[in-house]
Amino acid sequence: MSTPVVHAALNFTLTGRTALVTGAARGIGHAIATALGQAGARVGVCDLDAEAAEAAAARLREAGIEAVGVGADVADEVQVQAMVNQVEALLGGVDILVNNAGIVSTGPLLEVTTAEWNRVMAIDLNSVFFCAKAVLPGMIARQSGRIINIASVAGKRGGGLLGNSCYAAAKGAVIALTKGLAREAGPYAITVNAVSPALTDTEMTSALAPQARAEVLAQMPLGRAGTPRDIAAAVCFLASREAGFVTGEIMDVDGGFMRD
Numbered sequence: 001m002s003t004p005v006v007h008a009a010l011n012f013t014l015t016g017r018t019a020l021v022t023g024a025a026r027g028i029g030h031a032i033a034t035a036l037g038q039a040g041a042r043v044g045v046c047d048l049d050a051e052a053a054e055a056a057a058a059r060l061r062e063a064g065i066e067a068v069g070v071g072a073d074v075a076d077e078v079q080v081q082a083m084v085n086q087v088e089a090l091l092g093g094v095d096i097l098v099n100n101a102g103i104v105s106t107g108p109l110l111e112v113t114t115a116e117w118n119r120v121m122a123i124d125l126n127s128v129f130f131c132a133k134a135v136l137p138g139m140i141a142r143q144s145g146r147i148i149n150i151a152s153v154a155g156k157r158g159g160g161l162l163g164n165s166c167y168a169a170a171k172g173a174v175i176a177l178t179k180g181l182a183r184e185a186g187p188y189a190i191t192v193n194a195v196s197p198a199l200t201d202t203e204m205t206s207a208l209a210p211q212a213r214a215e216v217l218a219q220m221p222l223g224r225a226g227t228p229r230d231i232a233a234a235v236c237f238l239a240s241r242e243a244g245f246v247t248g249e250i251m252d253v254d255g256g257f258m259r260d
């Protein structure tokens with residue numbers, strides 16, 4: 001038997017790392033950008049709404065975080081490459097990519113137009129492909145990196161109460177892409193994981209009818225909706241050096257919703 005030792009203290013600081021968070025002007029993305037910055041990272045705050053992205057970055061700077069706001073539509077590959085170029089020029093190579101930007105569509109499949117289907121797929125799924133492609137060459141060159149995708153319990157369950165089939169299909173594909181890319185990127189010491197929230201209080205869910213909300217909460221053992229900070233905490237762990245042996249994981253942060 002080996003002699004017991006006192007192990008080195010765990011260190012969750014992100015000092016010296018550059019993070020890029022999409023859809024970070026508000027909601028879950030803003031909480032993630034704030035938490036990564038508070039842990040020491042320099043943060044690229046990306047959003048479709050360029051003014052809101054800059055305003056969010058300014059709030060982070062006021063809190064002592066090095067941050068830049070960048071306007072980009074993550075559904076557009078050319079804009080994604082320009083966004084990554086801008087962040088890397090100002091803050092250094094992206095060490096941590098958080099694919100958070102997303103939209104939800106509601107209602108049964110027969111009511112979803114082809115245009116709506118295409119927009120959900122473009123923003124919720126294609127963006128993950130575009131953003132990963134844009135940051136991976138730098139991560140491979142540096143032999144390190146963290147990619148964290150925000151999925152959804154809808155992607156595991158196939159929708160139902162929690163988003164419709166179209167949204168669920170996009171998030172289900174994000175989960176499959178996370179697992180596949182984890183296999184591809186592992187040899188370069190790059191981890192790829194997803195955080196899978198259930199109902200979380202943000203603007204996205206603010207219009208949910210009280211009855212529907214009560215039905216969802218009744219299925220959550222903890223009996224409350226998630227907060228953006230709940231999701232940010234999980235992302236910070238996965239972004240840390242200490243999570244270097246976790247990859248291909250789809251981490252439920254869902255108040256127990258997915259438990260059997």
Ligand SMILES: NC(=O)c1ccc[n+]([C@@H]2O[C@H](COP(=O)([O-])OP(=O)(O)OC[C@H]3O[C@@H](n4cnc5c(N)ncnc54)[C@H](O)[C@@H]3O)[C@@H](O)[C@H]2O)c1
Nearest residue numbers: 023027028048073074100101102152197199200202203204
């Ligand atoms: N809120 C929930 O209950 C919940 C549950 C599970 C998963 N999620 C996922 O979490 C993520 C964040 O959701 P949220 O609740 O904070 O949403 P939100 O609507 O409050 O915020 C989304 C942000 O993404 C930005 N955005 C939208 N389209 C974009 C685009 N094309 N390019 C760049 N930015 C864009 C918006 O401007 C907004 O700032 C999404 O991927 C969502 O699917 C949310």
Ligand SMILES: CC(C)C1=CC=C(C(=O)O)[C@@H](O)[C@H]1O
Nearest residue numbers: 104152154162163198199205
């Ligand atoms: C707006 C409402 C139907 C909703 C949006 C997104 C979800 C998700 O899981 O991503 C939901 O939980 C859901 O309540």
